[in-house]
Amino acid sequence: MIKINSFSDLKAQIVEKEKAFLLLYKSGSEQSDCAFKQVMEASGQVDEVHVMYADVNQVRDIHPQYQITSAPVLIEFEQAKFKNVVKGCNNSGHYKALFEDAIFFATAKNEESLAKRVTVYSTPTCSWCNTLKTYLRQNKVHFSDIDVSRDQRAAEEMVRRSGQQGVPQTDINGEMIVGFNKARINELLGINILK
Secondary structure (H helix, E strand, C coil), rough: EEEECHHHHHHHHCCCCCCEEEEEEECCCCHHHHHHHHHHHHHCCCCCCCEEEEEEECCCCCCHHCCCCCCCCCHHHHHHCEEEEEECCCCCHHHHHHHHHHHHHHHHHHHHCCCCCEEHHHHHHCCCHHHHHHHHHHHHCCEEEEEEECCHHHHHHHHHHHCCCCCEEECCCCCEEEECHHHHHHHEEECCCCC
């Protein structure tokens, strides 16, 4: 992980990166120290991911730029633009999944045949959701993961589109697949079944 000392330092770090992450934390705070430890652990398990950190006790010019009012938060950047924020302290597996998704995003951009729009609707406690996401990662399929237990609007949109409440559900280029229907997923994504 790379220590960031100012907003200009951050801009210089992300300027040519497809994806990058910045942990804003407040040292001495239990939640922040937890997040720092978990992000550090996750970043150590994933190669080729650009993860930075800044302590808001020392660096005061970053959080106002993104209207961030609390710490800890993990900010995701895509092509040097603010994309997403993950609040609080999550377990290292959650952060690791975010970092792996960033690597698969870059891989998919370089391999046109894999560049399909894939969204997985899931919940953290759903074992089939984790199985599905692991399968997609193994096949280097970039996907967006939406936790419907935290995003009520996304949950309603998912039910409206599929007529089903259960997860996982996968949107592949506009077609909804309910459950882990491996055969249909392979067909729509062009995954070689003989692998």
